[in-house]
Amino acid sequence: MAATIRDVARASGVHVSTVSRTFSAPHLVNAETRNRVLAVAEDLGYRPNRAARALTTGRTHNIGLIVADISNPFFPPLIKAAQAHARTRDYHVFVADTDEDPQVEEELIQTLTKQVDGVLLCSPRLSNRVIERLHADVPFVVVNRRIKGMPTILMDVAQGARLAIEHLTGLGHRRLALAAGPSGSWTSGQMREAASAAAAASGAELVILGPNAPTEQGGLAVAAEVVASGATGVLTYNDLVAIGLIEGLYERGVRVPDDVSVVGVDDTLSGRLNRPKLTTVAMPTSAAGRIAVDLLLQSVGDGRTSTLTTLETRLVVRESTGEARS
């Protein structure tokens, strides 16, 4: 149906190899010939078949991007940034959603392997062991998880957690809670450690509640425990959990920030939440998307590189936190 390189060759009276070179190594072909070939190609609507090209070059010019849950608003900015950035490098990004299921995650990686030059693993739920095994087949860049020997991009969630806890203790809260994330989440572990340390340093108490689903449901479900814990300041795994939690607290007649202060993480809903607007730790997701693509293409190019990039986070104070009532 569509025109192939041989059609173009025939129509312009040259050998296929000349047509091939016209597109992939233009400087090797005479300007006159090149223009003729280009004209014919244009005329026939010829476009090189990337899959066929990949067969010989070993470069698909595609990269895979795997996320746990595309409906988590944390990911879209990262995805958008990665796509836009990859496009400037003549690469395409294929996004796949694992539904937070490690099994599906592994399958997806397996199938993607042959169709992409590298994979961006965002907040993977697989064990390090499995990831290392799969790494033999295809270059990875890992976002939000520390794995030795792989290019890694971390958002400094420990710093974020510290900022959040200090913000809460600074407001006078002495009894704090952390609504942790899912058990497979490396980030959640980091938050937990940093929050514990920061709380201890300020002489505040911290109870860990969880694991919780990283969703509004998870937040809604943990509300009862928060109330029972007697905490007046809560740090949540992410904004969705915070939203769900606030909702759950309201349902129990607990008001935010009057009775309990809540801090989210991600800053994904800036304008979205009406009352109260969420105090949260902002994550540099777009930057992470761009950098991830660069790292990946780099490691696709010159073999394994193992870099650790850590991006800073930032506390955004809005309306969901307030002074502790004495």
Next chain:
Amino acid sequence: MAATIRDVARASGVHVSTVSRTFSAPHLVNAETRNRVLAVAEDLGYRPNRAARALTTGRTHNIGLIVADISNPFFPPLIKAAQAHARTRDYHVFVADTDEDPQVEEELIQTLTKQVDGVLLCSPRLSNRVIERLHADVPFVVVNRRIKGMPTILMDVAQGARLAIEHLTGLGHRRLALAAGPSGSWTSGQMREAASAAAAASGAELVILGPNAPTEQGGLAVAAEVVASGATGVLTYNDLVAIGLIEGLYERGVRVPDDVSVVGVDDTLSGRLNRPKLTTVAMPTSAAGRIAVDLLLQSVGDGRTSTLTTLETRLVVRESTGEARS
């Protein structure tokens, strides 16, 4: 690096064609041979290269999914449903985001064309003419837009708009506004017509405000016009616009629903918005994703089919609408 079909053939003492058949037409090969080949393949970690297969079969077993903006919460459920459903058919979904830019949309379709068997066009911003031209190269299924001769899935936004307007007039509102969508949006045109008709039928006034960006920014920006219009009931292009609008109204001291009632469309934020919870028209996005994949695979299989599927919408009344103050 990775094992190829020839490695497996050599190691198991059969011809490559036998190995090939073991995977793509198992019934043609003797059970004993098959098991031996499978064992060797397993041993070598062989997995058929889908790109190479695509070269001869013309089937990539991939489908493309193009959305205007992946951060619009309308899309993720659709994407998830499409991916999950496609996986059961041994297909993969590659998602691409156009940033609401028709130019980018066209480029993406062009590049995807050769790498997928068909493309799901969700809420396209391109003109019908361009879409029809591109359709020559690759099968399409179009969601949320009516294009003659292409398989189409529509959510009955006209019905939704009618329900919403009737809900508002039923509450006693006589002066209504529609915060329309972007100019390229077919859906927005449908809403406009249906809303006008429904308003006229109820003897209410309706002013059309827009076009607006289909985002919270768009809603925020249109708030002034809403206030100026004197409308007490507003239907918005989607939930994001509604959220932005409510925010903008609050900033101007106008309360929802006390002073102005707001109805969104999409039902994307159900639990998310705290006060007031959004009254909205629910869209069957997951169903659309599943059906879209089916239609596409079907039209990939037996050539062009042109079906029109219309899915019902549903009004979900929450807290952002209330009785008109007399």
Next chain:
DNA sequence: TCGCGAGCTGCAACCGGTTGCATGAAACAT
């Protein structure tokens, strides 16, 4: 005038699979 290098182009093998056709052996009917 000859030799040589530079610049272009063609040849053909190859990437990793698929598939129509031919071959051969075993099973069956006559």
Next chain:
DNA sequence: ATGTTTCATGCAACCGGTTGCAGCTCGCGA
């Protein structure tokens, strides 16, 4: 014992490109 199927496998061409190598032409210096 012979002819006919059926089943399993091998052969080789093909999909749409890329690329190392060889050959040709031309210009230039000696």
